[in-house]
Structures are given as C-alpha cells and as structure tokens.
Amino acid sequence: MAYRPKGPPLSKAEMRAHAEKAIAAATKPITKLPTKLVRQCGRCGESSAVMVEPGDPTPPFQCKHCDGPTRRTRKAPESPQD
Numbered sequence: 001m002a003y004r005p006k007g008p009p010l011s012k013a014e015m016r017a018h019a020e021k022a023i024a025a026a027t028k029p030i031t032k033l034p035t036k037l038v039r040q041c042g043r044c045g046e047s048s049a050v051m052v053e054p055g056d057p058t059p060p061f062q063c064k065h066c067d068g069p070t071r072r073t074r075k076a077p078e079s080p081q082d
C-alpha cells in the first residue's frame, strides 16, 4: 500500500466559503437590464411587447398586426396537412 500524504482537509466552514464565493461570482448583480414594455393596441386590442434598453427612449408603439410587416401568406400553424 502506497502512503498518500493528505493535505489538510477543508473544514465545513471553508467549503461553504468556497461555495459562497462561487455563487457570488455567478450571480453578481446586474444593474442594467432591458425593460420589457407591454402595451396594448388601441385598434385591434393585441398587446405588443418591446424590450427597452436602459437609457433608451421608449419607442413608439407598434402593433404587429396593424403596423408591423403583415401578410405572411404561407402560414398554417394549426393545420397539420402538408
């Protein structure tokens, strides 16, 4: 049997300190987050969500139904026919 020298074992407190350090590094506070802005269209009632970057002005409302690029001709998500 080979003799394996062991280093000093980590105490529970030390292991926890390591874990907490790792968690703190992984979940460092993020101060600037884009804001999700949900508004409802006054014409069709569809709500539209936009992401507003911090510091950016609120973009004008755009309804994906009334203002957005429309008419997707080939779209049939509910019919399984091919």
Ligand SMILES: [Zn+2]
Pocket (backbone or CB within 6 Å): 041, 042, 043, 044, 045, 046, 063, 064, 065, 066, 067
């Ligand atoms: Zn609309």
